[in-house]
Amino acid sequence: MTPPRIDLVSDTSTRPTAAMHAAMAAAEIGDEQMREDPTTTRLEERVAGLLGQQAAVFLPTGTMCNQIAFLVHCRAGDEIIAAANAHVVGSEGAGAAALAGAFMRGIETPTGIFDADVLADAIRPARAKSPRSRVVVVEQTSNRGGGLVWPRETVDAVADMASRHGLALHVDGARLFNAAIAAGLPPDAFSARADSVWVDFSKGLGCPMGAALAGSRRFIEAAWLWKFRLGGALRQSGVIAAACLHALDHHVQALAEDHAKARRLAELAGRTLTIAQPRVETNILFLDTGNAGMTAAAVADLALAQGVRVGVEGETRLRCVTHRDVTMAGVEEAGTILAEIAARH
Numbered sequence: 001m002t003p004p005r006i007d008l009v010s011d012t013s014t015r016p017t018a019a020m021h022a023a024m025a026a027a028e029i030g031d032e033q034m035r036e037d038p039t040t041t042r043l044e045e046r047v048a049g050l051l052g053q054q055a056a057v058f059l060p061t062g063t064m065c066n067q068i069a070f071l072v073h074c075r076a077g078d079e080i081i082a083a084a085n086a087h088v089v090g091s092e093g094a095g096a097a098a099l100a101g102a103f104m105r106g107i108e109t110p111t112g113i114f115d116a117d118v119l120a121d122a123i124r125p126a127r128a129k130s131p132r133s134r135v136v137v138v139e140q141t142s143n144r145g146g147g148l149v150w151p152r153e154t155v156d157a158v159a160d161m162a163s164r165h166g167l168a169l170h171v172d173g174a175r176l177f178n179a180a181i182a183a184g185l186p187p188d189a190f191s192a193r194a195d196s197v198w199v200d201f202s203k204g205l206g207c208p209m210g211a212a213l214a215g216s217r218r219f220i221e222a223a224w225l226w227k228f229r230l231g232g233a234l235r236q237s238g239v240i241a242a243a244c245l246h247a248l249d250h251h252v253q254a255l256a257e258d259h260a261k262a263r264r265l266a267e268l269a270g271r272t273l274t275i276a277q278p279r280v281e282t283n284i285l286f287l288d289t290g291n292a293g294m295t296a297a298a299v300a301d302l303a304l305a306q307g308v309r310v311g312v313e314g315e316t317r318l319r320c321v322t323h324r325d326v327t328m329a330g331v332e333e334a335g336t337i338l339a340e341i342a343a344r345h
């Protein structure tokens with residue numbers, strides 16, 4: 001397949017820049033398992049500081065961060081409360097059940113966001129016959145909610161409610177930096193209250209791979225055991241950690257441009273397609289093709305024939321994700337193409 005000219009399927013399609021490659025080539029390295037890789041250690045300290053946590057550990061993927069957090073927080077039979085459309089519920093192969101023996105209580109919320117009252121209703125009373133409610137998950141930003149930002153006050157209220165009932169607050173921060181940039185707040189505004197939180201480097205930050213899980217020193221020491229058990233302990237990971245440090249230096253502020261691109265795409269495609277989310281806050285845009293009388297797959301096929309790739313999320317729902325490897329001009333072209341496909345029909 002020839003790659004699409006304008007790929008809006010995911011911000012994971014971003015590739016290392018020449019400057020990132022140079023930083024990787026110059027990395028000082030050692031054996032990470034022995035905690036002797038200086039670049040990885042530097043990244044972990046930096047991430048812990050940014051997220052307002054004591055310590056952090058470098059891991060290959062965000063999925064492994066989620067699963068290790070659940071393994072540390074939960075005993076078999078414990079319950080994890082998360083939005084029903086969260087990544088941890090639908091996109092990780094039921095890992096919490098398969099690995100930690102925990103199960104998911106999904107809260108129905110189209111935005112992927114719920115408030116402290118809804119959490120309070122979902123927490124089980126402490127009875128011998130009830131599952132133990134153990135973890136609540138905040139997905140920042142909400143992926144299936146169209147990249148919406150959990151407001152800081154909501155995160156704080158959920159943190160208060162969680163701690164009152166003995167639940168751990170776990171923040172899936174795959175796009176936490178997007179939230180921070182969109183809200184004009186430092187990243188720790190969304191993570192300092194968490195018992196565990198991670199950020200992904202392989203999304204809009206443009207690294208080939210890598211994620212870092214943060215928490216208390218004690219939590220991170222417990223996470224290290226699972227890192228070994230799951231095969232996530234690494235060797236000269238500094239080559240990758242150098243890319244992540246480079247992204248923290250050079251790619252975080254630029255996320256604002258991705259958000260501007262998503263707003264522009266909404267403006268153009270929204271002329272004939274319905275914007276299927278309350279607000280365009282970050283880099284994810286859902287479009288509904290129903291009012292144009294077309295399926296999402298039909299629109300996506302016609303767009304691909306013109307070099308624009310978008311995701312099919314449902315029968316009439318398209319998902320577009322902007323990122324640093326599509327230009328504003330590319331986004332304008334994609335928006336015009338999508339609008340014309342719907343108008344012609």
Ligand SMILES: *Cc1c(COP(=O)(O)O)cnc(C)c1O
Nearest residue numbers: 061062063087139143172174200
């Ligand atoms: C991508 C993503 C993950 C998983 O991260 P990987 O690095 O791909 O394993 C988890 N949660 C959300 C919200 C994501 O978007």
